[in-house]
Amino acid sequence: MGSAGAFVTPLLLVLVVVNGGVALNQDGLYLLEAKRALTVPTAALADWDPRDATPCNWTGVSCDGGAGGAVTAISIQGVNLAGSFPEAFCRLPRLASINLYSNYIGPNLTSAAVARCKALRRLDLSMNALVGPLPDALAELPELVYLNLESNNFSGPIPESFGRFKKLESLSLVYNLLDGHVPAFFGGVSTLRELNLSYNPFAPGPVPAELGNLNALRVLWLAGCNLVGSIPASLGKLRNLTDLDLSTNALTGSIPTEVTGLTSVVQIELYNNSLTGPIPRGFGKLAELRGIDFAMNRFDGAIPDDLFEAPKLESVHLYANSLTGHVPESVARAASLSELRLFANRLNGTLPADLGKVTPLVCIDLSDNSITGKIPPSICDRGELEELLMLDNMLSGRLPDGLGRCRRLRRVRLSNNRLDGDVPAAVWGLPHISLLELNNNQLTGEISPVISGAANLSKLVLSNNRLNGSIPPEIGLASKLYEFSADGNMLSGPLPGSLGGLTELGRLVLQNNLLTGQLLQGIQSWKKLSELNLANNGFTGPIPAELGDLPVLNYLDLSGNRLTGEVPMQLENLKLNQFNVSNNQLSGPLPPQYATEGYRSSFLGNPGLCGDIARLCANSQRGSRFHSGFVWMMRSIFIFAAVVLVAGIAWFYWKYRSFNNAKLSSDHSKWTLKSFHKLSFSEYEILDCLDEDNVIGSGASGKVYKAVLSNGEVVAVKKLWGLKKDVGNGGEASTADNSFEAEVKTLGKIRHKNIVKLWCSCTHDDCKLLVYEYMPNGSLGDVLHSSKAGLLDWLTRYKIALDAAEGLSYLHHDCVPAIVHRDVKSNNILLDAEFGARVADFGVAKVVEATLRDPKSMSVIAGSCGYIAPEYAYTLRVNEKSDIYSFGVVLLELVTGRLPVDPEFGEKDLVKWVCSTIDQKGVEHVLDSKLDMIFKEEINRVLNIGLLCTSSLPINRPAMRRVVKMLQEARAEARQRLEKDGKLSPYYREDASDRGSSV
Template sequence: MRLLRVFFLFFHLLHTSFSLNQEGLYLLEAKRGLDDPDNALSNWNPRDATPCNWTGVFCSPPATPSSDPTVTSVNLSMKNLVGPFPAALCRLPSLVSLSLSSNYINSSLPDSSLRPCPSLSHLNLSINNLVGPLPAALASLPSLLSLDLSANNFSGPIPPSFADFPRLERLSLVNNLLNSTIPSFLSNVSTLRELNLSYNPLTPGPVPAKLAELRSLEQLWLADCNLIGEIPPQLGHLANLINFDLSSNSLSGPIPPSLTHLSSVVQIELYHNSLSGPIPSGFSKLANLRHIDASTNQLEGPLPEDFFDAPLLETVHFYDNQLTGSIPGHLSRASNLVDLKLFRNQLNGSLPADFGKSSPLIYLDLSDNLLSGEIPASICDHGVLQELLLIDNMFGGNLPESLGRCRALTRVRLTNNRLSGEVPAGMWGLPHLWLLELKGNSFSGGISPVISNAANLSNLVITDNQFSGGIPSEMGALSKLYEFSAANNRLTGPLPSSLGNLAQLGRLNLRNNSLSGELLRGIESWKKLSELNLAYNEFSGGIPQELGDLPVLNYLDLSNNVLTGEIPGQLQNLKLNQFNVSNNQLSGSLPPLFATQVYRSSFLGNPGLCADQPGLCPASQGGRRTRHEFFWLLRAIFMLAALVLLVGVAWFYWRYRNYRRSKLGTDRSKWTLTSFHKLGFSEYEILDCLDEDNVIGSGASGKVYKAVLGNGEAVAVKKLRGASNRDADDDVDRTVDDHFEAEVATLGKIRHKNIVKLWCCCTHKDCKLLVYEYMPKGSLGDLLHGSKGGLLDWPTRYKVAVDAAEGLSYLHHDCVPPIVHRDVKSNNILLDGEFGARVADFGVAKAVEAIGKGPKSMSIIAGSCGYIAPEYAYTLRVNEKSDIYSFGVVILELVTGRLPVDPEFGEKDLVKWVCGTIDQKGVEHVIDPKLDVCFMEEIKKVLKIGLLCTSSLPINRPSMRRVVKMLLEVSTNKPNKPEKRDGKLSPYYYENASDQGSIV
């Protein structure tokens, strides 16, 4: 009986397996080769007759009533599938479309896996982990119309067989690791309508002129392809071209006049090259042109008079060039112009008087030119102007009254012009304005009380003008105000008590006015205030003791007033970088902390002040003589003891110095000093400072000492660990030597404000010293995660992120060859006295061209726990994308305030914890609660950039150059645009164009 049941069970299973048609069996075979952690394919049921109701499977109707429907399309994109390419799918005889986009397909793509696929017309394998060469067999697919292999790790050249596609219309290989040059044989694919090879590390080479033979071409995207030479004028014959992108290359020479013959073109992108010469006339003939960007080149000469006559022109970016002459009068006729950025040129003359009357302007940036005349009254006639940036020009006259009605304005920057008169009253109270910068003009009048309507105002900078009158009490309603700078004006009257309500206030600079009355009490809300400058006014009364309770105040200048009374002892609670109460009428004893040489210049011009020392402060009448004699006795005893101690210290120092000299090589003449900058010290001063008392840090590579030189300056000295150990094994010696050579080779030739400066190196036998600039604030990691982590407010953290990103961008994009740091982390980002960030510790850095040249190049695991990119688990290939991942972790540290690895995360690291918490609880639960909510939108944008940098797919991580631009976009409060990809807007890239506005 048991044997009979087994037989029936076997028969049932055999019948079930034969109930699914052959196409379903092919699909199940494909599924078996993939890991499906999300059970996305859970309804692929072998008991079904056909697979036509399965997830991602689409069928055509049956040809006859007795036949089965046939599978024509398989779309398994974004299903989190892992594994090799499922070759069984190509055995589906009627398969027309196959998409495995946005998964983790991680194999190579051998030619055999793509056969036969006789009907396949659309193949999309983008955003995966495919490696190896491009399969030559792709060109043998007879029906292929669209091939998208973008955002993978394909390497090597484009195979010659790609010239043989019989029907291909769309080819996208963007963001791979392809090398060699762009092959001319692609011109043989006469059916091509879209060609996208952007963001590949191709061998430097020219744009093939033969591409002009692709007369059906509509999309040509060759951004960031290492292109050199001139733009072939033949490309002007591409009459069907809609999108033309040669940005972020090294192209030189002029813009060919033939480009004005691209009759169908909508968008021309030529930014970030080395193009020179004039802008050719004739673009006005392009009836479809909407966007042109040739910024950051070396273009010269005037803008063509007819340039703005192109009927549909919306965006014009020619900033960062050498353009001269005046802006054409035809500008006022540009009826669709939305975005005009011409900053950092040498343009002169005035703007057309009716500019803006016809143009629905949103963004206008003409900063850093020589423009003059008045700001046109019609500049905001359409009421949509959001950004008006005219910094560093010679504009004069009054501001037009119409700006007071321009309610869409968010940023106004008019610094350093010749503007005068009163600011239109309505402009003070614009509801969306968050930055109003009028510094360096001749404005007069007062601050209008309607400023209370400016609910979003964060930065009010009106320094160096002639503003007068009192500060209106209505300013206390500006709940988001972070900076109020009005130095060097003629403001009068007291400080309104309502200013004490400004909980977000970080900077208050009212220096050199005629303000009077007493300093504010009741300022407990100023928890964010880091700078208070009220010098050169007429304030009277005492210094409020509440100032000593402000947690982040580090700049306090109350000098040159008429303040009276004593210095409150509570001020000793502050960690002050700048402190000045000179030239007042203060009296009494100095608090002990301030009675030192460090603060000697902080109290000048206060005759009534005295240090709490005998004979300096007035004593009470009773017992004065007794105390006086007692203090003289104590002084004599102290001086005798000090003399004995001084002799002892001198003797000890002499013995210790001799001992240390012998340890450091005895014969100083044998030390070799190699300098990389002009030095004001010798190696002997460095050697004298290598005491254990001067150790300020210790890491895997060695100890770091603070050396105070004879000229009073400080440097940091790294003594490499193990370098003086004669018994060290060869591997340790080699590691030390490699670290030293990497640091010297990297930092010795770098000159960048955000890379720590290597002054020199000193060597003697096996002892190696590296001498750097001293960074007084220490490392970001210590400040962020130590006891003072709460002192880093969001503006400071944001500044650190931008500085560090610019340093890494320099390494990746501006060094030749590019340099990969390989150990980016918060402890390797150092901060100067103004919290400016420098990237440091290049002991494992390597030039990109050196990585991968043999097994020894990656014999040391580079990176630190929590910062290492996930691809390191399955490949030792490290490139710029690894640095970008590590920097993304640093961004997450800045946003969350958490360590990259924490026991609270369990088996997760910071990246996984952030992603999981956002999915389960929302983004607010990952943001550091110590950060102020007024910056929440900005913080969220930076968080998104961090998550983009820490994408598990290396190809999805933006370049450091793009990271810098995205971070700068955050500060301008403008939405990021998705990057144009294959003529469409893609959600997983940010716009690579430099449209962040002037960074002034």
């Protein structure tokens, strides 16, 4: 109906009659107008039927119950509505509540759109796609009580008009892009009961002291607001305050004692600041206090004795400070305390002897302190304990027998202490325990057969104790066991055959024990085993050939045993990063894959193996030297002829090439090849193809050659630039070294159809080569942004998008630990002969687990211009959300055909250009004109997915697994719509929509 709808005469509206003379009332007509202004999924709002008399039974619509059926509330949540906020809603004269949570409303919310909602009391537009400044007109709505705009992309300062709300009680602007300072004028909105401004990139500024004037305030959340300075004492005047959250800022100074006067407070969160000094006394007198989180600050001194006297106190987080002294005796009298986390401090002394007798502890973490003495025997008397974490202390004595009665225990971590004695038998069989970590103590005794009852045990770490006896066969009943590490003990006897049936087993580490007998046969169930270490035991007999059938095994150490027989040829099926069978009694020839210098150390100490280890591949090396000499002679003749025929600059060019090729080809025996798949070629064939005439690309990390091998196979070889520094003298490893290690560690263990295959690596001194499968159509960027773009119709582009999404989803969700690519771009998406896509170039990839342990590992900018997520502006941390942003840019490239940065955009990049162009001219002005618009609906859906992935706020970006699903849904819904309209393209019919497994 558009803007003209306001001028339609009442008579005309009354005469809108459908099906038998039933007329929809005025409120219903306004709602239909609003629906037409939005993009609505087919299944959503299907019951908004114009044949009804009133809209009161429509989905998401509430009425006042009167005869006229006046609409009072609209609640349409999470149905993927898209488009601007419908002004027609505000024509409903009695509309008091609008809830459009979790849709795609956007991009703008203007003052004009909301100014007429005079009766509105509640407005919830959280988790949408709104951008731009906050509308001033919101503060002019006279009845507005509740306003929730969180998880959008509003930017700019909070307008001064927001200090003039008349009745506002709750305001939430969390997770936007607001700047300026946290405004002091909120101190004048006397009706406020809840103020939540958390997680906005405000300019550094103080906590406004004026907020202490809000006598009615119950909730004050200012987490992640870039606050600096001290906590104002005026906050102590907020006698009605129940929740105070100033966490994740840069606050300094001490906690003002006035804060202990917050008599109604339930929760205080000050974690992740730079607060100092001792924790003040007085919190124990707060009658309603349930939770305190002062973690990750610089507090020192002792924990106040009265802290645990607060009668309702349930949770105390003081970890990662510099607290000293004992754990107060009063903690044992805290009748409500369920969670106590004091790890990473400097606490010492012994624990209260009766801790746990009265306290209903669920989780206790005292790790990384200097606590001595015994674990209190009453620690689990209340029977609620689920997590017992006391690693890295100086605890001694036996494990309490009471732990065996702790039936809810899920995680026990007591490593790196001085515990001794036998482990209580019942502990082995706790029904819910998933992690039992007792390594690096002085524990004795045997692993009890009651371990059969540990139905949820996933990780059993017993390394470096004094455990003895045999491994019980009942361990095979712990069906979820992923890791069994018991190295450095005195375990004896054979391995129980039941181990071979553990289908979830990923790590089996039993080196440095007294185990005997033959290695297990019947291990076909070990489909997830990646590490097997049985070194330095007394195993005899042959190496089982079936080890070669384990699909993901990449660490195998059987050294230091008494194994006999030959090295099975089946081991060539493995892609091993670590392989060691040295110091056994093996004999016979080696499998050809391992008969190279690169594996010399893997076979030492086996006198009967291949005669003499020093001559592992003597014959092949002689052949190699002959081949190398012949090749060098022919190339020398060629170079000499070139020198004679070409003068000047050409002479220098050929001279350089002869030197370069000589360096690569000479002394082939010194090259080390590490394969990750079964190879049908040798490193010598690869070296012979590294000719400048075969160069097909060059980038920041190296030069890429096309190598056509003697068997007709084609591979791509990347030669990394040699920028090596003197690491031994304090220099850092070179870019080439880092890139090489990242590629090998990442691609060496990945098996996925949408990630480029790394065949092998070759190294010699400072020269490093990576050999990949060859992708004949090059990169997506090269094709899309060249004269070849016509080859990429929409169906091909969609296929490329889905292939790349599935590859990234595998990295993020199926790799353990997850992998962040860090340089997703169209030039790193390669295309095979049928334009299937592979994600490539992992030179800056990072394992997420490693980055969590060492945040500095992400402190270097990685990525390419136009693809880098905007959070780099205020942090150098990179996670999966950064990859998702970059992939969103790739989707926009596919839809628009535009480069990520273009002089035509001015100071904008592709993301900003798309958003502004859609806003000003409409979506049709950003779509690639080369695309067939029969697919317009599907193209638009992919465009929306790209915009969602490139949200400025990381929390708004969907996970890659969700992106894959959305892309599949976009195709399915578009097909369904075209089929319904009788316009289904024959190309769609031929397209294989039902894609197989990604792995």
